[in-house]
Amino acid sequence: MQGSDEPGIDRRDLLRMLAGVAAANALGVATWGALEALLPKGNADSWTKAVCRFCGTGCGVQVGMRDGKVTDVRGDELAHNAGVICVKGSMLRALPYVKGRLTTPMIRRGGKGSPLTAATWDEAMGLVASQFQAAIAASGPDSVAFYGSGQLFTEESYTANKLFKAGIRTNNVDGNPRLCMASAATGYTQTFGKDEPPGSYEDIDHADCLFVIGANPFHCHPPLHERMMRRKRLHPETTIICVDPRRTDTADHADIHLAPIPGTDLLLLNSMAQVICADGLVDVPFVERHVRFTDGSAPLDFAAFKAFLDASYVPEQVSQELGVPALDIRRVAHRFATAKATMSLWTMGLNQRTQGTALNAMVSSLHLLTGQFGRPGATPFSVTGQPNACGGVRDTGALSHALPNGRVVANPKHRQEMEELWGVPPGTISPKPGLPAVDLFQAMGDGKVRAALIMCTNPAQSLPNSAVQCANMGKAFLAVAEIFGDSETAQLADVLLPAALWIEKEGVTGQGERRYQYTPRLLRPPGECRSDLAILVELADRLGLGKLISARTPEAVWDEWRQISAHSKYNFAGITYPRLKALRGLQWPCPTPDHPGTPRRFVEGSDPLVAPGTGIEFYGFPDGKAVIATRPYVRSPELPSAEFPLQLTTGRVVEQWHTGTMTMRIPELRDGAGPAHIEISPSDADRAHVAEGARLRVISRFGSIEGLAHITDRCRPGTLFASFYDVKLLINRVVADHVDPVSKEPEYKVTAVRLELAQA
Ligand SMILES: Nc1nc2c(c(=O)[nH]1)N[C@H]1C(S)=C(S)[C@@H](COP(=O)(O)OP(=O)(O)OC[C@H]3O[C@@H](n4cnc5c(=O)[nH]c(N)nc54)[C@H](O)[C@@H]3O)O[C@H]1N2
Ligand SMILES: Nc1nc2c(c(=O)[nH]1)N[C@H]1C(S)=C(S)[C@@H](COP(=O)(O)OP(=O)(O)OC[C@H]3O[C@@H](n4cnc5c(=O)[nH]c(N)nc54)[C@H](O)[C@@H]3O)O[C@H]1N2
Ligand code: SF4
C-alpha cells in the first residue's frame, strides 16, 4: 500500500485509510460495481495514484507505466469510487498519445485574417502582453478579460483570479462553470449562506429514496449511478425516482419516472411542497429550530408560506402545464417526505434554466421542510460537472461577481479582506463586478472587451447562440491556451499557446463532494508545451506583476491558497501536499493537519465549524438558520408557440466529453458514440414526415442548423434532443442564450424550435 512511510502523514490518517478498506471488505462493499483485481498488475511496471481528467465525479485512478509511457489506467480501489470508473476513465491511457497536439506557440503575424504560424514563446507571450497593455492603456483594465475553466488545476484558477483581480484590477474573470454550476452556487448560497453540497457520495449508501432530477448519471456520472444500483441491490426497498423529459438510461433503471415538459420543473417542486405542507408531512421540530421563511425581501411565517403554495401549486392545478399526472406528484411527494433518508441528486436539467437558482434552492427547501437533512443518506446533493469546478472555480471565486471563499465583489468588507490577504493596497480590487460569460463575449462584439486570455475551454462550440458569439470573438484579440490547435476557439485565436495536459503537470482538483485530490506529473509535456500555471506566471511577469504572483510552483500556490482559506468557513488549511500525495483526498472543512475531513457539513461531530451542543447549525447565516423562500414559477421564454411548436433540449452521452476535442480523437470513444443526431419522438417524426436518417433543419429564434434525424421513443413527444460533442452538428448555433437573472447561467435545456426537411 502506498503512502505508509510518506512524510507528513500521521498515524491517524493511515489508520483511517486502513479501517475504511477493512470495514468495506468486511461488508463486502469494496466490491461494489465492476471492481477490477485488487492489486493492479498487467502491462505496467509501476502504478501511481492520480485523478481522472474528465468529470466531476473525480474518480481516483491508478496510472500504469512502462518504459516512461502510460500503458494502462485502472480504477483506484482505495479511492471513494472503490475502483469503479467509466469508459472515458479507462481510455485515459490513450489521451496523452492522441494525434494532433499543439506543440509550439502560433501567432498571426499579419493580424486578423492572416494564417497562424509557428512562433517562439518569447514572441507569443510578448504579443499577448503588449496587446493587453495597449488595451488597458487605451480603455482601462475592464477592457481585458480571463475566461477559464473547471478543468484547470486549482493552483491555475487561483493564480488567474489573483492576477486579474488584484494585479490588472479587473473583475472580468469568468469561465465555463458559469455555464454549468453557477445556479448550484447561488441556490446553495441563498439557502445555506454558503456554497457547495453539505453531503457526500457516501450518502447514496444510506438513502432509501433517491430523487434524481434533471440529471443522467448513467451517462454523466457512471460510478454514482453504479453506487445507486448497488444500494438498490442490497436494499430493494430503496425507491429511485427520475425526473427527466426524456426516458434516459437513468430513467430506465428508476422505479418511478416523471417526464415533465422541459422548463416546467418548478411547478413540480412547488407542488411537492404543497402536498408536504397540506398532508402533514412537515418535520415541525426541525423547521422550528433550523429554518426561516421569506418571500425574498420580507420574513414570512409558515402559514403564509403554505398559503402561497395553496394558491397556485395544488397538483391538480399544475398537472397539465407540467405534463405529469397529479397522482404521480402526490406519490413522489409522500415518498420523498416519509423515506427514512432521502437524497436528491441533480445537475444540468435544473441548473441550465432561467429559474436555475430557484430550482436549486427549492430542492434544498424540500429537504428542510421534511427534515431530510444531516443524517446519513438525507441530503440535497447537487452533482458537479467538471473535475475542478468546485475546488478550482467556485471555492476560489474565479467568477466575475466573486472573490475567494464565498466572498463577493459587491461587498466592500469582502474586498477589503481579500486586499489584506493578498497584500495589496486598500482600494485595489475594483468595486465593479465583471461580466458573466454570455455578457463577456457580447462585450467583445461591442468593442468593450478588447483582449482576452481563454484557457482550457472551447467557448466557440460550447456557448449558447454560438454563431453570434463567434462573430463577437472575431472582434477581440484572443490568446487561447489549448492542447489542440484545431478547436473551434483555437481557430479564432490571434495567439495559440500550447498547454501541457493532465499528468504532464501536477495540481489539485476539488470534486463534487468537497474532496480535494492530487494529480502527479508523470510525463514530460510534448514539444514546447507548458502548464497553464507557467503561462499565467509568465504573463504576470511581463505585465510587471511578478511580485504579486510570487508563488510559482503548484505546491507554493497551494500553500498560499490553503492559508487564505483558513480565514473563512471554507477552511482547508489542514490539507497539505504531503497529505494529498498520500491519501485519497480530503473533504473540507479541514482546518488542521490532523483533521480527518468533513463528510457532513453543518452537522455536529462531523463539521469542525459547528459549535458543540448545537446538533445542526447553518452557520452560513448569523442566526444559524437556513432559508426557505417562496419561489413563484415563471414560464420559460422558450415554451412552444405556433411559430416554434417543438422544444430542443441538449446534453451528453457517456463516451464523449463536451466539445469532443479529446474524446473524438480516441477511436474507441468516437466509434462508441458515433456521430451526433437530432433525436425525435416517433409521433413528431410521423407528423413531420421524417424518416430515420433524414436530413433535418432545426430553426430557432437564434439560428438554424442541419443534422441527421434519429427517431427514438426516449424523446418525449414535442421534445427534440441533441448532444454538443460533434463539430458536424454545432447545435449551440440554435440554442437560446436566456440566462437566470441571479446566477447568469444560460438555459441550454430549453429552446423553442421548428423543423424542416433539408435537401440531402
Ligand atoms: N459522458 C460525459 N459525462 C459528463 C460530461 C460530458 O461531457 N460527458 N460533462 C460533465 C459536466 S461538465 C456536466 S455539467 C455534467 C452534466 O450532467 P447531466 O446534467 O446529468 O447531463 P446532461 O445530459 O447535460 O443533462 C441531464 C438531463 O437533463 C435533462 N433535461 C433537459 N431539460 C430538462 C428539464 O427541463 N427538466 C428536467 N428535469 N430535466 C431536463 C436531459 O434530458 C438530460 O437527460 O456531466 C459531467 N459528466
Ligand atoms: N448545448 C449545450 N451546450 C453546453 C452544455 C449543454 O448541456 N448543452 N453544457 C455546458 C457546460 S455544463 C459546460 S461545463 C461547457 C463545457 O464547454 P467547454 O469547456 O468549452 O468544453 P471542453 O470540450 O471541455 O473544452 C475544454 C478545452 O480545453 C482543452 N484542454 C484540455 N486539457 C487542457 C489543459 O490542461 N490546458 C488547456 N489550456 N487546455 C486544455 C480541450 O482540448 C478543449 O478544447 O459546455 C456548456 N455547453
Ligand atoms: S465517471 Fe468521470 S471521473 Fe470517473 S472515470 Fe468516468 S469520466 Fe472519469
Ligand SMILES: [Mo]
Ligand atoms: Mo458542466
